[in-house]
Amino acid sequence: MTGQKIRQDPDGEVAGNSHPASGPLPVPQQGMRGFIGYLISCCPYTMLGKKILRFLRGEKGPSPEPLTNREIHLRSNMKIGYGIMLIGVFCPIFWLSFLSGARGSELMFNAIHSGLVIVFGLAFTIIYWVQLQREFG
Numbered sequence: 001m002t003g004q005k006i007r008q009d010p011d012g013e014v015a016g017n018s019h020p021a022s023g024p025l026p027v028p029q030q031g032m033r034g035f036i037g038y039l040i041s042c043c044p045y046t047m048l049g050k051k052i053l054r055f056l057r058g059e060k061g062p063s064p065e066p067l068t069n070r071e072i073h074l075r076s077n078m079k080i081g082y083g084i085m086l087i088g089v090f091c092p093i094f095w096l097s098f099l100s101g102a103r104g105s106e107l108m109f110n111a112i113h114s115g116l117v118i119v120f121g122l123a124f125t126i127i128y129w130v131q132l133q134r135e136f137g
Contacts, residue, residue: 042082043090074132081125088117 030037040046054060067075094110102110 039082039086042079043086044083047083071132071136074128074135077128078125078132081121081123081128084121084124085118086121088114088119088121091117 091110091114094114097107097110
């Protein structure tokens with residue numbers, strides 16, 4: 001593959017020939033607020049809620065970009081990694097034990113467990129990001 005791709009807009013106009021995976025990860029241009037919104041959209045609970053709302057409204061999912069199957073696979077695995085990290089950050093077991101006043105070894109165990117989940121999600125994301133950069137970067 002040459003890494004060059006011409007895409008057409010829905011109205012038939014050619015949108016450009018640069019490959020979307022050639023740069024860094026897509027981050028909205030609204031600054032910190034947009035970045036936080038992007039992270040929230042990676043949360044598995046948010047994704048589930050959006051799917052339920054689309055199902056109840058009778059809508060079909062958003063049409064995917066015309067990417068190759070390999071790109072779609074790698075990007076979806078990166079998004080899974082983001083979700084795993086967010087589960088570690090917002091782990092209800094840790095936060096319930098912390099907010100209920102647990103101290104000592106119980107709180108440390110829950111904190112270490114949440115930290116390991118975050119590290120696992122980060123490693124998962126980095127592995128697929130490196131693969132995406134090697135193949136399409």
